[in-house]
Amino acid sequence: SSVETGQYEHFMLKEIDEQPTVIRNIIGKYQDDQGQLNIGQELEGLTVPKRIYIVACGTSYHAGLVGKKLLENIARIPTEVHIASEYLYAKDPLIEKDSLFIFFSQSGETADSRGVLNQIKQQGYRTLTITNVQGSTLYREADYKLLTHAGPEIAVASTKAYTAQIAVVALFSIYLSEQQGLEGTIDMFQELRTISIAMESLKDMKEQAKQIVDDYLTGHQTTFFIGRQSDFDVCLEGALKLKEISYIQAEGYAGGELKHGPIALIEDGTPVFVVITDDNVAKNTRSNAQEVKARGANTCVISAKGSEEEGDAWVLPKVNPLLTPLVSVIPLQLISYYAALQRGCDVDKPRNLAKSVTVE
Ligand code: G6P
Secondary structure (H helix, E strand, O other): OOOOOOOOOOHHHHHHHOHHHHHHHHHHHHEOOOOOEOOOOOOOOOOOOOEEEEEEOHHHHHHHHHHHHHHHHHOOOOEEEEEHHHHOOOOOOOOOOOEEEEEEEOOOOOHHHHHHHHHHHHOOOEEEEEEOOOOOHHHHHOOEEEEOOOOOOOOOOOOHHHHHHHHHHHHHHHHHHHHOOOOOOOOHHHHHHHHHHHHHHHHHHHHHHHHHHHHHHOOOOEEEEEEOOHHHHHHHHHHHHHHHHHOOEEEEEEHHHHHHOHHHHOOOOOEEEEEEOOHHHHHHHHHHHHHHHOOOOEEEEEEEOOOOOOOOOEEEOOOOHHHOHHHHHHHHHHHHHHHHHHOOOOOOOOOOOOOOOOOO
């Protein structure tokens, strides 16, 4: 079946706008008639692991960073996140015996991730793939699989696959928490519904994204994305998105680390995107924004309702603190999109990149 852009000029923008629908699809697929989590069939026989290893590449790796926080906070299971091409050549890694390896992959075909899966299976560890493509190699070869139900993703720059992977690992975290009888877990379906409404509202914010591109990025070739905790995870993804499709050099950095090096690169007008949705670290990130501003940076603060301050460029709806990346990534996706447009780049097919990298 062919997928078309319809009213959209590019697949990327279409896929950005599909995200609230994808979240609702995921709710529909994993919730039963009684409103309970319906994921057990896919996970039949999976006992609660002592440790989790997430292995992925690119944007899926960035979703994995958020996944770690969900698994540790909700399911209370220590989780490591690894870049597949690095883990593939790790010398004699120390692996907890009762571990589960989770592969995050939109395509299910990424060679580096497949390499790790093969190695790990030979060593007898259990494997789970979270993928968008049913029947893909990583889907077929893993012991357990969960689908992200995001629909075909055509644009090379991944958008809806990222948010879908995070939503699915959030539900998997709930599953593991229920299996352990942990108390006080959150109503994840309710949280995800709130997220889809927040995402829906961002569909009308395209002019704001365009304006930010004009105001901050015009004439600049170096940018930073700073944040702490989950906001930092999103910054890594925002920077990847921007460099992938607009060819602007972008670096995602932990707010507190700036002073240990990159602050040397701040010049008059250097655009710095500052993501502040986490109340626990909002003050700290604000002071990092001040530090770069004092050195001439043009800071573009993206905050959330409740922790906003006057002068913030974009105030997002408030959602569950564990899930803010699902919402805060959207302005960053839109900013990348309009930056690429402004520069006349081939948005859906950026140079030198492939949708799925099936060679090592
Ligand atoms: C390529 C794509 C990225 C993607 C990465 C991992 O580099 O251009 O958008 O994040 O592969 O792909 P996967 O299909 O494993 O998620």
